[in-house]
Amino acid sequence: MSATQAEPKKKGLITVRGRSIDVGGILLEGRAFIALIVLIIMFSMLSDTFLSYSNVLTMSKHVAINAFLAIGMLFVIIKGGIDLSVGSTLGLTGIVAGVFLQGWEIDSLNVILYPQVWVVILLALAVGTLVGWINGYLITRFEVAPFIATLGMMYVARGAALLISNGKTMPRLQGSPELGNEGFDILGVSRPLGVPMQIWIMLVLAIIAAFILTKTPFGRSVYAVGGNERAAELAGVPVKKVKIRAYMISGFCAGIAGLVTASQLTSAIPGSGETFELNAIAACVIGGASLMGGRGTIRGVLLGAFVIGFLNDGLVNVGVSSFWQTAIKGVVIIVAVIIDQAQQRIKSTKNAAIAAASGSSASQTTEISDQTAVKGG
Secondary structure, three states, X not given: OOOOOOOOOOOOEEEXXXXXXXXXXXXXXXXXXXXXXXHHHHHHHHOOOOOOHHHHHHHHHHHHHHHHHHHHHHHHHHOOOOOOOHHHHHHHHHHHHHHHHHOEEEOOOOEEEOOOHHHHHHHHHHHHHHHHHHHHHHHHHOOOOHHHHHHHHHHHHHHHHHHHHOOOOEOOOOOOHHHOOOOHHHHOXXXXXXXXXXXXXXXXXXXXXXXXXXXXXXXXXXXXXXXXXXXXXXXXXXHHHHHHHHHHHHHHHHHHXXXXXXXXXXXXXOOOOOOHHHHHHHHHHHOOOOXXXXXXXXXXXXXXXXXXXXXXXXXXXXXXXXXXXXXXHHHHHHHHHHHHHHHHHHHHHHHHHHHHHHHHHHHHHHHHHHHHHHHOO
């Protein structure tokens, strides 16, 4: 028997200049970018206004909202959880901002408080972060399943928004010069250098989030917990703290989305953000994050947010019924999950093959050494 044997040609591999390339793996990894290009080409052919300057700016605003939620959701998904409350948190933080901008009346003191805009922003973000902390505390302290805990909080946050506003929209959030609370519209209306403020905020948030995930101990801990929670705990990772902080980041990002949405509309609507959590989850999965935890990147999430945003606006642009839009979005989410599962199976198969090959090589090496020892060589 010859010392070397030709390896069987693996399915999905092509050879270029003596190097094997996994075409299937490349397509799976780049699925978000491929989907985005396909959408742009398809909708450009169906509508002459799809790539117009004004429509691209409008779509970019919607993409930013999806991206805010998806970036926060990514931290939760990487550590192996889910957050269904982000859409309701968006609505709640917008209402909180509206209450303070229109004046918080304290009956017992017979006064009305009009905080400055930066104070309003901090208070709204604190509320979003608090919702995230409650989610994390329920999951870690009482061991409630993430799906159930965040589903319950979804209704609690939405109910709180409706109670605070009495179910009514809070209009005219521009503020007043005499009260010193002007400037809230800068978050959703202004265009520094001709680019909507939402895009600038999205870029800054994405850079900070990418730095946290890739360059800090906390980011590495998030991946470790999602990859193997038990092993991470044995390695000294504070698993419960990591989980709580991941949900707090998700709530904080939902708070940003709520503030930007209210600023863009110059009004706070208690129903804002309904079903937005599905957009965030879809953006993460399309972008390559695994629902099983341990995998995901900010770059992929941004691509996923663009795919969801361009799909929604493209369907509107070509006149597709809102009923069909809902159905198509559901199909996209299902397909994204199926692709994620397929990628998981492929990865597991490759790891098993590598492990088997390593075990075989080690066995052969041991056998040769034993034979050499017997022969005295």
